[in-house]
Amino acid sequence: MTKRKPSIPFLDLHKINSRYHKQLKSRFSDFLDSGSYIKGDFVEEFEHTFARFCGAKYCIGVGNGLDALTLVLRGYIELGKIKAGDEVIVAANTFIATILSVKYAGLQPVLVEPNTDTFNLDIRKIEEAITDKTKVILPTYLYGQLAQMDEINIIAKKHSLLVISDSAQAHGAKGIHGTVAGNLCDASSFSFYPAKNLGAFGDAGAVTTNDEELAGVIRCLGNYGSSEKYENDYLGVNSRLDELQASFLLEKLKDLEDDNKLRRQIAKRYLSEIKNEKIQLPFWDGSENHVFHLFAVRVADRSGFCDYLEKSGIGYHIHYPIPPHHQKALKQFSNLSLPITEKIHKEVVSIPLNIALENHQIEQIIMTLNQY
Ligand SMILES: *Cc1c(COP(=O)(O)O)cnc(C)c1O
Secondary structure, three states: OOOOOOOEOOOOHHHHHHOOHHHHHHHHHHHHHHOOOEOOHHHHHHHHHHHHHHOOOEEEEEOOHHHHHHHHHHHHHHOOOOOOOOEEEEEOOOOHHHHHHHHHOOOEEEEEOEOOOOOOEOHHHOHHHOOOOEEEEEOEOHHHEOOOHHHHHHHHHHOOOEEEEEOOOOOOOEOOOOOEOOOOOOEEEEEOOOOOOOOOOOOOEEEEEOOHHHHHHHHHHOEOOEEEOOEEOOOOOEOOOEHHHHHHHHHHHOOHHHHHHHHHHHHHHHHHHOOOOOOEOOOOOOOOOEOOOOEEEEOOOHHHHHHHHHHOOEOOEOOOOOOHHHOHHHHHHOOOOOHHHHHHHHHEEEEOOOOOOOHHHHHHHHHHHHOO
């Protein structure tokens, strides 16, 4: 079957970003005039602004979200808080980058099943996965919803573990105390990949933390391990946020709160108006702990449902079709049995939820799902 172009695209980035064309052209012109391309004023301004947005003391701009996580882990290794071979607890259904970062840092990922309602790390299963080698709990805020951070921080404290969040999908999500993703644990990583809630125009990422020492090491590691030019304290890499992306992100950050609010309003409509026994809706407590980067439903006959969406002109995506432990790149986990993760990967489908959707499109999506 040839794929028809859906009448409601899953995500229309051009439309989302067209709101900014005028401001971005002016920022591009400022950037050209500045003559400064790496480690200049825009990056510094973005780091300060994003740190403040998250309520964190430090923000370090890096090349992308995968590097952000890897550099946090490597930073803790350089500080002697963890060492090669130590175990890191991650959700078994996370995006593969979370697991790759652990591998790149020379650590051992331990896959723990998620909660079927929230898709996030099941806090009841964390303690049974803890061994003498466990040093870190690394929850992902999958689809934009915070993991249960109060409970996770309590478990971590009891076992003297670090907590690092993969916040790549949850910029601006708020905990019950009003704290924001990026300030709910020891260190947090962000991606500004174009499709994220705060998306750049290319690759970009950041780390936030309140730990001054860690912030210093990460900044150094991302810059060849050097803080003084041509003096190298660590075996670093080249992973820096660039000036143009930083300047563009500053413009888009101004609207992030409103955008997230709009996403929650659309989610509220989906949750109250989609009524179909064959479609299982995600759990959300209605608070600001969710920024709905994605709206993933579950359907037993996924391929039938996807055919139906295609015929109905509604775009969709599957996040994600193959669980990490079944990926060829992660053969070491191929013998694991993770029934919840495997079932989720067979059933999830993300339907369009973004700020470019018009009201009539939202209504059409709801109607189409109700008629399935
Ligand atoms: C996007 C994403 C990443 C990786 O970010 P990049 O900027 O693409 O490297 C990591 N983790 C999660 C959960 C993501 O969604």
